[in-house]
Amino acid sequence: GQQVMQIPQYQHVQEGEDFTTYCNSSTTLSNIQWYKQRPGGHPVFLIQLVKSGEVKKQKRLTFQFGEAKKNSSLHITATQTTDVGTYFCLNQAGTALIFGKGTTLSVSS
Amino acid sequence: DTGVSQDPRHKITKRGQNVTFRCDPISEHNRLYWYRQTLGQGPEFLTYFQNEAQLEKSRLLSDRFSAERPKGSFSTLEIQRTEQGDSAMYLCASSFGTQYGYTFGSGTRLTIV
Numbered sequence: 001g002q003q004v005m006q007i008p009q010y011q012h013v014q015e016g017e018d019f020t021t022y023c024n025s026s027t028t029l030s031n032i033q034w035y036k037q038r039p040g041g042h043p044v045f046l047i048q049l050v051k052s053g054e055v056k057k058q059k060r061l062t063f064q065f066g067e068a069k070k071n072s073s074l075h076i077t078a079t080q081t082t083d084v085g086t087y088f089c090l091n092q093a094g095t096a097l098i099f100g101k102g103t104t105l106s107v108s109s
Numbered sequence: 110d111t112g113v114s115q116d117p118r119h120k121i122t123k124r125g126q127n128v129t130f131r132c133d134p135i136s137e138h139n140r141l142y143w144y145r146q147t148l149g150q151g152p153e154f155l156t157y158f159q160n161e162a163q164l165e166k167s168r169l170l171s172d173r174f175s176a177e178r179p180k181g182s183f184s185t186l187e188i189q190r191t192e193q194g195d196s197a198m199y200l201c202a203s204s205f206g207t208q209y210g211y212t213f214g215s216g217t218r219l220t221i222v
Contacts, residue, residue, distance in 0.1 A: 033210055042200060043152065045210025088151055092207065095165040097142060099151035 004029075004091045006100030013107055019076040021103035023089035032072045033090040034063060037102070043088060046074075081107050113214035115201050121220045122191060129187045130217045134203030141184050142211065143176055144200040152200055158184060188219075196221045 004023045013019055023032065031050045035043040047056055049065035049072060056063045062075040076083055086102040114133040122128050134141050139160050144152035155174065157165040160181035173191075178184040188195055198218050202211040 031207070033207075035210075042213040042215050043202075043211075045212065048208055048210060050208075090211075095157050095159075096154045096167070097157075097202075097211070098154060099144075102151045 003098065004032075004089055004100045006089055006103055008103055009101065010104050011106070013079050013105070015081060015107050015109045016078050019079050019083070019105055020073055021087050021089075021105075022071065022073050023091075023100050024071045025091065026070070028069045029072075029091055030069075031092060032065060033092075034072075034074050035088045035090060035099075036085050037088065038085040041085075043099075076105075079105070079107050081109055083107055113201055113203050113212050115199075115214035115217050117217055118215065119218045119220075121222060124191055124193060124221050126191055127187065127189045128191060128219060129185055130199055130201075130219075132184045132186070132201030132203075132214060134183070134201070135205075135212055136182070138203035138205045138212070139181070140204045140206075140211075141178060142202045143184070143186050144202065146198045146200055146216070147196075155186070155199075191219075191221050193221050195219060 004025045006023045033048045034046040037043045047063045052069050053067045054065040060077045064073045084107050086104045088102045089100040091098045116131045141158040143155040146152045154167050156176045158178040161178050173189045176186045198216040200216045202213045204211045
């Protein structure tokens, strides 16, 4: 089935620095979703991208879907300590939902 | 509470015992998923229901695992003859369609001793 590779696995930043995580697929994706999981918590839906080249923003978060619909990115501007957690991309392969391995973000103040 | 509820929150059981978990999705959600997550890993898909029909089951799921959603509302996940490797967080998620994402419950943490 379709697999998405997510990089980096870990990222540590100083508060105020930017952060980006990437999901890459070898096949065309119908759509991609992004989730955030706080330490000890459960995944929480952030956004869904469907259209080629789509860009969506949520405050300091910017989500992009590649023109070929094979990659996606999540960019956080000026990170805050509240951004700590693991960010997952999610791909729908048939009726199964396949998560990337996640990027764990830590932020030091 | 209009979220996804899972019960119990924690379960400790001896190896070889059977366990059953329950998930109550958001009432109008027709899709329900079960996932398993171990420390430091992303959630791993187990099975999917649309209403009461189990439409997909992961090939990684052994015959010791079974799930039901008898009336298209709550769902149960049973693990028979538990093994050490079954220790994980078991997450349930539900949705109505896909455009609004999937709402996850807080999970059931299973520890096999």
